[in-house]
Amino acid sequence: MSAQPATVSAPVAAVPPASAPGPKKKGGGWITALTWVVAIIFFIPILWMVLTSFHSEADATQSTPAFFAPLTLEGYRNFFGAAGASPWPPLINSAWASIFSTALVLILAIPAAYALSVRPVRKWSDVMFFFLSTKMLPAVAGLMPIYLIATKIGMLDNIWFMIIIYTSMNLPIAVWMMRSFLADIPPALFEAASLDGANLVQTLRRVIVPIVAPGIAATALICFIFAWNEMLFARVLTGVVAETSPVYLTGFVTSQGQFLAQVCAAATVISLPVLIAGFAAQDKLVQGLSLGAVK
């Protein structure tokens, strides 16, 4: 990895910028500086969010940015405490919906991926594209009948209904990801397992799961992120009981920037699980986000 040639100054590979002489090195230093500047620009909004979340409401609403204002937990106390509705039920609902739907997705996707790669069904690529096409159709087109169905069967404002929705939302992604991980396993391993007389469940448990465990983990983390982030369906289908964290956040949409520290504290706390999951999956994030097309 570190032996990658530099893009512009090709032949000089892994030399620390300070040592070697010549014009290329000088350019390298500038490019490194530019890279840092770009990274900092992208990171500033997040830094500002976290910093503001530790400011008092008075300091947060200064007209000149209060970079060095004293830090306080006021925003977090307001978020978790008295001001407004408690965030705990939405946080728990989100955790519940994300974790359960992810588990369900894996239970359905891993055998499906097996039937699409290891011992493929005929026309397996058509099936792959069926799964993919459901992601390309705008979810909003299905919103209304799903809302009517939920109303009819009394599942409105019920977290289990959200679990079903999120499972269908993430299943195609998981099937594509898991297929790409399974396709990497040497076929000889399956042949050995089948010679030993292992059935599907045994093959899955003893051969596949141990080998693709990192892939399964990455798939799970990405499904978790998408389920945790989802807002449109949750806003339409949940209310008081099953409200999820992103819906809770929409309560701040019209606040006109009052309670800025509290808003930033809420945004920070609710984003934290996604940041943790994302960095945990960092190595496989690309493969996951590109549905296994890029490794």
Added chain:
Amino acid sequence: MATSATATGQATGDTTGTGTRFNLPTKKDNWARRAPLLPALVFMIIVTQLPFLATLAISFFNWNAFRPDDRHFAWFDNYAQVFTDSDLRKSVFTTIILTVVVVLVSLVLGLGIALLLNRTFFGRGLVRTMIIAPFLIVPVAAALLFKHAIYNPLFGLLNGLLNLVGITGPDWISEFPLASIQVQLIWQWTPFMTLILLAGLQSRPPDILEAASVDGATPWQMFTHLTLPHMRRYLELAGLLGAIYIVQNFDAVFTITSGGLGTANLPYTIYQTLFTAQNYGLASAQGVVVVIGSLIIATFALRSVSSLLKEESTR
């Protein structure tokens, strides 16, 4: 690729591999192969295809929740309304502008950043982490952050920084509503493009670059003649996947402008028809039109992804 069942494992009922790959699969074998797939496939058909059929059916009804007694078959009335509704036409236009601008700008920025990151330098890991982070903020939270803590005319960071140098900044969201949304989405989606394009850059065979450099090619020549052609399919893939998500964006539009000031895109407009006007028939017809539009785009998209898949299966 076709079959890996070269083993003769008839010992158990499950493994009915038929010896050589040239034998036609038996019926039993077919079902054994299909069985693991079926739960997922049936689940997806029920949860995603049936609602769409329902949407199609409802779109031919005059059905407004405010007038429940007046529900009747209306032929193509809703569709006529969809195509003559100027708000809806505008929202189609807004959706296209929003998607194209966000995808193109984040692709270009993403490529630039990927090129910057594809080197060894001090603090590369930390820089990479900082660049990825915007993609890992909950979308509603990110939109709220931009709306209140950055764009706010009185105490947002943007005008706060301008204040420091003595400039009074504008009210960003009311003066540049669509651009405000675009900038927030570009901030969030550039990391996504960067990740995919960086993986593409790292899959370039390094020897060709070295050979070109030895032959005296300038960095610009190497970029246009070697890097860009190699990156084409990665750019396509990143743009495509980004477009799929951004066409459907609801969170940023809802949070930053609540669809006002000419920023209502299709998802937001359908949401409005459904929950403000409670017009189920019209919302369904809008949904059907959106699906048909997406199908046309998706056909393109699938063709591009399909070439990636074929490439893989011939390996």
